[in-house]
Amino acid sequence: MTASAGLAPPLLNASRFRAAHAAEWERLEGLLTRIEKRSVRVLSDDDLLALPLLYRAALSSLSVARETSLDRALVAYLEQLCARAYFQVYGVSDSAWRDLARFFARGWPSAVASLWRETLVMAFLTLVGTIAAYALVRSDPSWFFGIIPEGLAGGRDPSASAAMLRDTLYSTKQDGLGVFASFLFGHNAQIAIFAFALGFAFVVPTALLVVYNGLTLGAMIAVFADKGLGPNFLAWLAIHGTTEMFAIMIAGAAGMRIGTAIAFPGQQERMAAVVAAGRTAAIAIAGVVLMLAVAAILEGVGRQVVTSDVARLAIGGAMLAAWLVYYYGIGRRHAPGSPH
Amino acid sequence: MRLVRRTKAPATLHRGFVTPEGVDLRLELGGAGTRAAAFLIDLGAMLIVLILATIALAYIDRSTGADIAKILWLIGAFLLRNGWFVLFEMGGRGATPGKRLMGLRVVARDGARLTAGAVLARNAMREIEVFLPLSFLGAQAAAGTADAFLTIFALLWTGIFLFFPLFNRDRLRVGDLVAGTWVVQTAIRALAIDLGTATERPRAMFPEAALALYGVYELQTLEDVLRGGDPVAIGAVAATIRRKADLPDHGDDAAFLADYYTALCARLESGLLVGRHRRDKFAG
Numbered sequence: 001m002t003a004s005a006g007l008a009p010p011l012l013n014a015s016r017f018r019a020a021h022a023a024e025w026e027r028l029e030g031l032l033t034r035i036e037k038r039s040v041r042v043l044s045d046d047d048l049l050a051l052p053l054l055y056r057a058a059l060s061s062l063s064v065a066r067e068t069s070l071d072r073a074l075v076a077y078l079e080q081l082c083a084r085a086y087f088q089v090y091g092v093s094d095s096a097w098r099d100l101a102r103f104f105a106r107g108w109p110s111a112v113a114s115l116w117r118e119t120l121v122m123a124f125l126t127l128v129g130t131i132a133a134y135a136l137v138r139s140d141p142s143w144f145f146g147i148i149p150e151g152l153a154g155g156r157d158p159s160a161s162a163a164m165l166r167d168t169l170y171s172t173k174q175d176g177l178g179v180f181a182s183f184l185f186g187h188n189a190q191i192a193i194f195a196f197a198l199g200f201a202f203v204v205p206t207a208l209l210v211v212y213n214g215l216t217l218g219a220m221i222a223v224f225a226d227k228g229l230g231p232n233f234l235a236w237l238a239i240h241g242t243t244e245m246f247a248i249m250i251a252g253a254a255g256m257r258i259g260t261a262i263a264f265p266g267q268q269e270r271m272a273a274v275v276a277a278g279r280t281a282a283i284a285i286a287g288v289v290l291m292l293a294v295a296a297i298l299e300g301v302g303r304q305v306v307t308s309d310v311a312r313l314a315i316g317g318a319m320l321a322a323w324l325v326y327y328y329g330i331g332r333r334h335a336p337g338s339p340h
Numbered sequence: 341m342r343l344v345r346r347t348k349a350p351a352t353l354h355r356g357f358v359t360p361e362g363v364d365l366r367l368e369l370g371g372a373g374t375r376a377a378a379f380l381i382d383l384g385a386m387l388i389v390l391i392l393a394t395i396a397l398a399y400i401d402r403s404t405g406a407d408i409a410k411i412l413w414l415i416g417a418f419l420l421r422n423g424w425f426v427l428f429e430m431g432g433r434g435a436t437p438g439k440r441l442m443g444l445r446v447v448a449r450d451g452a453r454l455t456a457g458a459v460l461a462r463n464a465m466r467e468i469e470v471f472l473p474l475s476f477l478g479a480q481a482a483a484g485t486a487d488a489f490l491t492i493f494a495l496l497w498t499g500i501f502l503f504f505p506l507f508n509r510d511r512l513r514v515g516d517l518v519a520g521t522w523v524v525q526t527a528i529r530a531l532a533i534d535l536g537t538a539t540e541r542p543r544a545m546f547p548e549a550a551l552a553l554y555g556v557y558e559l560q561t562l563e564d565v566l567r568g569g570d571p572v573a574i575g576a577v578a579a580t581i582r583r584k585a586d587l588p589d590h591g592d593d594a595a596f597l598a599d600y601y602t603a604l605c606a607r608l609e610s611g612l613l614v615g616r617h618r619r620d621k622f623a624g
Contacts, residue, residue, distance in 0.1 A: 012602065012605050012606055012609060013609045013612075013613075014534065014605070014609070015534050018531075018534050022531070025531065026531075033528075035432070036433065039432055040432060056361060059359065059361050059363045062363060063363055067612070068609065068612055068613070069609070070556055070559055070560065070605055070608055070609060070612070071534070071535070071563070071605075072560045072563055072564075073531075073532035073563065073567065074531070074532075074534075076529060077529050077530070077531045077532065079365060079366060080526070080527050080528065080529045081529075082359075082363070082365055083357075083365045083367060083524075083526065084526065084528070086359055086365060087434065087445065087447070087526075088432075090359075090360070090451075090452075090453060096430075099456065103456065107456070107457075111457075178407045178408075178410075178411050179407045179410045179411055179414065182410075182411045182414040182415050183414050185414075185415070185418070186414050186415065186417065186418040189418060189422075190418070190422075190467075193422065193464050193467050194467055194468065194472060196464050197464050197465050197467045197468040197472075198468055200465065200468065200514065200518065201468075258518060271517075271520075274517065274518055275518065275519065275520030277518075278457075278458075278461040278518035278519055278520070279455060279457030279458055279461055279519065279520070280457065281461070282457050282458075282460035282461035282464055282519070283456070283457045283460065285460065285464060286456075286460055289422075
């Protein structure tokens with residue numbers, strides 16, 4: 001070894017670079033660690049203003065290091081530092097409350113409004129199911145048991161007497177109804193989420209779910225109509241039914257949006273179409289879950305308190321009108337054009 | 341689907357991710373095993389929360405006798421099942437506790453902010469990926485009507501969705517596909533010491549021929565060896581370099597390698613300044 005010891009060591013670019021910028025990187029790293037441990041609110045105003053500047057400085061350090069430095073540990077460090085900073089600068093919403101307000105003011109109604117075509121299809125499928133089941137059960141009551149499982153009917157089947165059926169519409173027994181309403185909410189909301197997710201399988205399961213929903217409705221109407229209680233049953237149903245049935249149609253529409261985006265992406269690339277459809281439909285489903293919560297309250301509370309047919313119909317009609325105005329009055333103004 | 345199409349899969353999980361400033365961050369995707377572990381941790385945590393809440397509510401139920409505890413349980417169970425993933429992923433960290441433990445984060449594939457719609461979509465799809473077939477199977481088994489065909493069907497269904505991430509190169513769940521998200525590994529790395537200024541002692545100088553042996557690839561392998569600090573590896577590498585460069589052995593392999601690293605790094609860096617990037621020892 002031609003060891004001429006004592007000469008000045010060669011100074012590396014990487015070392016000079018580190019010495020010049022390490023303080024900036026360390027400050028950024030300190031800020032990020034604090035944000036990641038708690039939240040962005042822990043930062044002082046000075047730090048908050050410095051964050052994007054430090055982030056851009058780190059990015060430019062990364063670019064320089066990649067071009068001029070052979071120190072792989074340095075590049076790896078800067079990569080993770082920039083990625084962490086990127087997520088804090090760009091990835092995080094400014095305020096959860098503002099997000100929530102935006103969801104109610106625009107996101108939810110406009111998502112539902114943009115699904116109007118699919119919602120119409122689902123309304124049609126529900127209607128077809130209802131009419132079919134109504135006609136079948138009226139012509140041959142034994143069809144009823146083919147459509148509705150015994151547990152769900154709860155004695156409200158073709159063999160029940162008119163007095164007993166009337167009693168189910170107007171009795172105001174309190175015990176366990178709150179529990180039942182919350183069970184029903186959870187159950188229906190889960191079904192709505194399924195209807196959305198199953199749309200992925202080219203809409204078929206979603207459409208079947210919605211048709212079946214119509215079938216149960218038609219079969220029930222037929223049983224009550226047979227005893228001359230048709231209008232009374234409709235009033236009983238209307239108080240929460242307008243909200244609940246509407247919610248289920250929107251859930252089906254959300255599923256249909258995904259399924260059709262996969263099958264017929266139109267002008268867009270298939271992946272882009274699916275992502276756009278998925279995000280809109282998911283917002284609509286969040287709205288559907290809220291609608292079903294409203295329906296459960298109407299069912300658990302409203303139906304017990306209000307026993308007059310006219311009042312029940314009025315409340316149900318008012319709810320439906322309110323939803324329609326909310327979605328197609330307010331929502332339509334913000335709705336982006338349907339991608340199809 | 342475009343992403344499922346068989347293209348030449350890159351060997352690594354690194355993906356280009358260009359920030360609005362035009363710098364490629366080269367994110368690393370979360371591996372299938374890591375993500376499965378995160379999911380299982382979340383399921384376990386949810387189960388613990390459910391059990392604790394059930395015990396607390398049963399206690400309240402017994403002392404009040406009203407329906408309120410039952411109602412709270414039903415709504416709480418729904419919120420737990422559907423809200424756990426959504427609320428945590430919508431938060432600043434973009435990760436559930438399980439993902440956080442495994443160093444994972446949910447990111448929008450297009451680099452934009454992770455929206456509520458995306459988080460909702462990716463988690464609603466989980467219902468048909470995991471929960472639907474399992475609850476279906478559970479209900480059938482409880483009713484005693486689960487025959488072989490149904491069981492096989494449910495397992496097949498779950499299997500297709502469960503292993504879906506392994507069949508596309510970006511490790512996307514069906515939920516990720518629909519939501520336009522992917523899950524990335526977030527490492528927290530400290531800045532390693534600078535090998536160039538690590539020592540204060542006088543340095544050895546090397547003849548030109550000894551430094552002309554290697555390129556960037558060998559330099560960075562040498563960096564790994566030095567940072568690794570394994571004396572056996574250091575001895576072996578030092579012996580190889582001495583033999584190739586025909587240098588005498590003065591003992592102290594670690595100091596020799598550190599000096600050689602600094603000298604080689606300085607030489608290659610000065611090459612970079614004039615646009616000469618010597619990839620490895622085979623390059624000119």
